[in-house]
Structures are given as structure tokens and as C-alpha cells.
Amino acid sequence: MNIGITCYPTYGGSGVVATELGKALAERGHSVHFITYAMPMRLSGFMDNVSFHEVEISNYPLFDFPLYTLALASKMVEVARYERLDLLHCHYAIPHATSAYLAKQMLNQPDIKVITTLHGTDITLVGLEPSFLPVMKFSIEQSDGVTAVSRFLKEKTLTNYGIDKDIEVIPNFVDTTRYRRIAADEVLKSCAPHGEKVVIHTSNFRGVKRVQDVIYIFHEIRKKIKSRLLLVGDGPERSQCELLCRELGIQDDVKFLGKQAEIVPILSTGDLFLLPSQSESFGLSALEAMACEVPVISTSVGGLPELQVHGETGYIAEFGDIDRMARYGIDLLSNPSKHKLFAQAARKRALEFEATDIIGMYERYYEKVLSGASVAAA
Numbered sequence: 001m002n003i004g005i006t007c008y009p010t011y012g013g014s015g016v017v018a019t020e021l022g023k024a025l026a027e028r029g030h031s032v033h034f035i036t037y038a039m040p041m042r043l044s045g046f047m048d049n050v051s052f053h054e055v056e057i058s059n060y061p062l063f064d065f066p067l068y069t070l071a072l073a074s075k076m077v078e079v080a081r082y083e084r085l086d087l088l089h090c091h092y093a094i095p096h097a098t099s100a101y102l103a104k105q106m107l108n109q110p111d112i113k114v115i116t117t118l119h120g121t122d123i124t125l126v127g128l129e130p131s132f133l134p135v136m137k138f139s140i141e142q143s144d145g146v147t148a149v150s151r152f153l154k155e156k157t158l159t160n161y162g163i164d165k166d167i168e169v170i171p172n173f174v175d176t177t178r179y180r181r182i183a184a185d186e187v188l189k190s191c192a193p194h195g196e197k198v199v200i201h202t203s204n205f206r207g208v209k210r211v212q213d214v215i216y217i218f219h220e221i222r223k224k225i226k227s228r229l230l231l232v233g234d235g236p237e238r239s240q241c242e243l244l245c246r247e248l249g250i251q252d253d254v255k256f257l258g259k260q261a262e263i264v265p266i267l268s269t270g271d272l273f274l275l276p277s278q279s280e281s282f283g284l285s286a287l288e289a290m291a292c293e294v295p296v297i298s299t300s301v302g303g304l305p306e307l308q309v310h311g312e313t314g315y316i317a318e319f320g321d322i323d324r325m326a327r328y329g330i331d332l333l334s335n336p337s338k339h340k341l342f343a344q345a346a347r348k349r350a351l352e353f354e355a356t357d358i359i360g361m362y363e364r365y366y367e368k369v370l371s372g373a374s375v376a377a378a
């Protein structure tokens, strides 16, 4: 198949899923064309069957705001024509699904199919804003196929937007041959040189991630257990988080590692992963940690209970219940035999989201949509 993939190229779950999916499809012999405004974060170096098409946005003085949706639509048309695309797969509905709809109208080729994968905040947050809601509903309904990364997100989409459409649930995935616990002496030597327990959080430091809660939970854990906190990623809340660590006087035990391209050696030092999000449609970062044998303590929001097994792979608590999450953390970190069982269970659960299987689900879904099989009726 000739597949166009559009995603956000920045640090974030939807871009990671789109890029890893594209690379895996290319390895299976498909021709994959990434269409976006910058090289996706996890796409570097030459790869057979993969090309990158940059969307250029012109800055005419009359335009107060960049017209990315339109520039993307035009680039989609160009790539679809020259590369004879069979389908355009949009990750994150806003504005990608809208651009793809426009592109399809301009192409006037009913055979080219548009598939939209919903990732989370496109549905739960941004899309609900009155300025976007009608165009979101329209663009989702006009897609030839729609997938969501959890049952939670599927239900949310159907109820929030009143959409009469079948949505296929295809969960996030992880390459468990790459994401596995490895010896990570270098990272340990630098981040936890005196045998401290390692607590990890990775995110884009947006409000919904509640990184401040991570710090408060760690603050409680640290009172009982010699430990270090590794914070991976960057974003709007980072400065506030650095300030909070100083106010709590724990700055020497918290390392802000910033955006990291290679996460496995870091996760491999982990004893505990914290994800106290306010909203999380799936929780790819938790899955990646689990694959590296790191038990997870998370909230019960969104799709997290579809990934995590409470009392087996980690613990689940109510959103905002910092004390409970801290107690769970102390319990796990002070009980080595229990911790070992949880670490093994986390890895076992992650194997259920093995990339090879989930990529196959996408491939089969593509075939279904391309064959014109009905995916329209719920």
C-alpha cells in the first residue's frame, strides 16, 4: 500500500504512535510518506520505503495566523497525486482530519481513503471548544475510517460529539524487543549513585499530566525511602515544577532530564513510574515503562484502567489522591519480593500490547476500509 501519514512531529504520544507505525509498515514493504511541518521526533536517518514531505507555511503579511490547515491540505493533494497514495492516515483529529477531508475533495478520487486516529486531547479537550466542535464532528464523520486508542476514548467520542459512526479501538503498542530492561550502569551512576530507588515520570509537562502531583508524591516517598526522581520531557509546567522542588527543598534529589530521544536506558533504572494524570486516553508512557519492568502508579482516569491491572502491574488511585499514591509507592519500594512480582507482571502485561500484533490490526483495518467494507454504521 502507499500510505500518507500526518501527525504532530513534536514530543508526544500521538506523534510517537504515528511514527513507529509508519516505520513498522515500511519494514513490512509498504511505501510510507510522512506529511507534516517538521521531521517527526522518532524519524531520523535513512529508511527504505519512508519519505518525509515538509509542509511549508507562507507568512504573507495579511495573515495574522499561519494557515497550516490549508497548507497541509495542499501538500496532501500533491503527495497523494505524485505518490499515488491509497490512503491518508491522520493522527490527532485537529486539524489533520479536516485537511484530509479538504484534500480528498480536491483530489476528486473516491478511491483514496481517509483514516483518522483519535488520540486523546483532540477529543477530550481541544475539540470540545465551541470554535472547533462543529468542524471536529464533521471531519470525524467524513473520515472513511476512525480508530481510537482505547474503549474510553471511543465512548467519549460517541457521546461528546453524538457521532453515528463505528469506531475501531486499536490500542497503543510497544516494541518489546527494543523496550526491555537493559543494564543501565551509566545512567544509574549519574542519577542514583548511592543505591537510591529510582522514581520516574515522563511527559510533555502539560497541565493534564499533573507533574506537580508527581513531585508531591515523591516528596512523601522520599521521607521514608532513599530515592531519586527522574523527570523526562519538557513543556509549559516545567519552570513551576523546578520552583516547587526548590520550595520543598528536594532539588538535589530531583533530576530534570529534559527531552530524551533514547528512553530505554533511563526507564531501565526505574523502580517506580508515576502517572497521576487528570486525563489520559491510553498512557503510552506507562506502557513503555511497564515493558522495561517498571511498576506504575497512576490515576484511574480515561483509558489507564484498560492498561494497568490494580494490585498486579502497579496501583490505581483516584485523581488527586496524592497521599494514597505515595502510600502505594512506599509499600512497593519497601517490599522487594512484592516489587519483583509487580515488575514481572508489568512486563507480562506490556507483551499484550506488542507492536507486531497491533501493527497487524492497523494493516487489517486499512484493508477493510480500502475494500469499502462498511465501517460507517455503529
Ligand code: GMT
Binding pocket: 011, 012, 013, 014, 015, 017, 092, 119, 120, 121, 149, 172, 204, 206, 208, 279, 280, 281, 282, 283, 284, 285
Ligand atoms: O499525553 C499527551 O499529552 C500527548 C498526547 C498526544 O496527542 O501526543 O498523548 C495522547 O496520545 C497518546 C498516544 O495515543 C496516549 O497514549 C495518551 O494517553 C494521550 N494523552 C492524553 O490523553 C492526555
